[in-house]
Structure formats: structure tokens, C-alpha cells
Amino acid sequence: MSTKFVYVTYIRTTPQKLWDALTKSEFIKQYWFNMTQESEWKVGASWKMLFSDGRVADQGEIVEIEPPRRVVFRWSNQFREELKAEGVAICTYEIERDGELCKLTVLHEIAAEPSKFIEAVSTGWPKILSSLKSLLETGTPLPRPADTPAH
């Protein structure tokens, strides 16, 4: 058994631009409320989510990658003991072209059931995806929501 969550957003952009927005550190920083990610984005490469001061928030490695369509990576929390204790989560991004839009599906799954980790990321993903959508469509990301900690 496992706990999973699926998020879907439609963004008026191209698969390549969306791919770049999801995988380039400089771009991620603009919509991920000051956090960023570092990875070479190839199979076996390490993956890290970093706070703005450089501390590691989450880490893992790339399991499958097929630019600009799909990436699967392992994700384990590093900054909250109770989340870290739940072990490794699997995160999948899928990009499909849908007319002049791109459908982005984010699937986040963990073996623990119920899962505090999934509960924690569940409040974050909708905000991050809305911010990404705004940035790609209008050139301006969303301000950090009032209830999102600055870390």
C-alpha cells in the first residue's frame, strides 16, 4: 500500500519551456518561493532541493528521465525528522502537449500510509504549480503566500 497525490495543471506554453522551468535552477528559484533545486538531470544523478541559504531541504536521485516529457526521481526529506522517518518518496513529472496548452502532471508517492510527508507536500504543490503557471504565462510568479514559511 502507499499514499499518493496527483496534481494536474494546464499551462499555455511549450513542452520544452515547461521542461526548462522544471529543471533549471535559475528558473526554479523564480517560482519556488526562493528555494531551488540542483541536479544534472540524468539517470543516477543526485537531486537536491535547497533553501535560499544553501541548506539541503530534500535530496534523492534521478531514476528515469526522458526530456522534455517525463522524469522520475527519489525524494527524501532532510529537515523534518518525522518526515525523514517515512523514507523515500517517488516524484514523477509528466508533460503532455494538449493543443496550445501543456498538461503537467505531478505524481508524488510514498510507501507510508497514512503519510505526514504527503500531507506536508500537499499544501505546497498547488501553490508552486500556480506560481509556475503565472510565471510561464505572464512573466510574473506569484508572491509567497502568507501561510508559506520563508524557512
Place this chain on the structure above:
Amino acid sequence: MSMDTVFRALADASRRQLLDRLHNKNGQTLGGLCEGLAMSRQAVTKHLAILEEANLVATKRQGREKLHFINPVPINDIAERWIGKFERGRLAALSNLKRKLEREE
């Protein structure tokens, strides 16, 4: 994927009940969602199609099963559209960022 579609999908108590059930327990099959409901299976199928059309429900196949997930992204977009407006303090920083981004294009 207009906001009209989202509001129309939300403007029905049965559909909100289905979203409540998914919010309670995410990733359910059609059969699971129908359990204990007064609605017929056909009615649930029809309501789920409207929710999926509005992107409020996302589905994933798992083996032979089709699982339904509540997708909160469009609801967050609605909240951001109006609530975000009141965060005037950040607008200056954002317009700087926008200018920077536009130069990069």
C-alpha cells in the same frame, strides 16, 4: 480550462460531496466512491466527468483500476486571483523580477 468551467463544476452539491469524499480519502476507484452514496453509479460517472473536465479531479490508471484524485490546483488559482491582489507589499519586488525576466527573453 476556464474559471467558468471550474465554478460550474463546483456549483452542484453532489459534485462537492464527491470532492469531499476524495479530500477525505484520495485515490479512489469509481466503485469506492459510489459506496454508501444515494447516487446511482451512472450519476457518479457523469459528475466525475464534469469534475475531470474542470481539472478538479485527476485520474491515474493503476493496473486495471482507474483511481480518482482531487486536484486542488484550479481552486488555488481562484484563491490566488483575488487573495494575492492584497499582497501589495511584494509588487515592487515582482515588477523588478518581471523586468529582469523580460530582458532575458
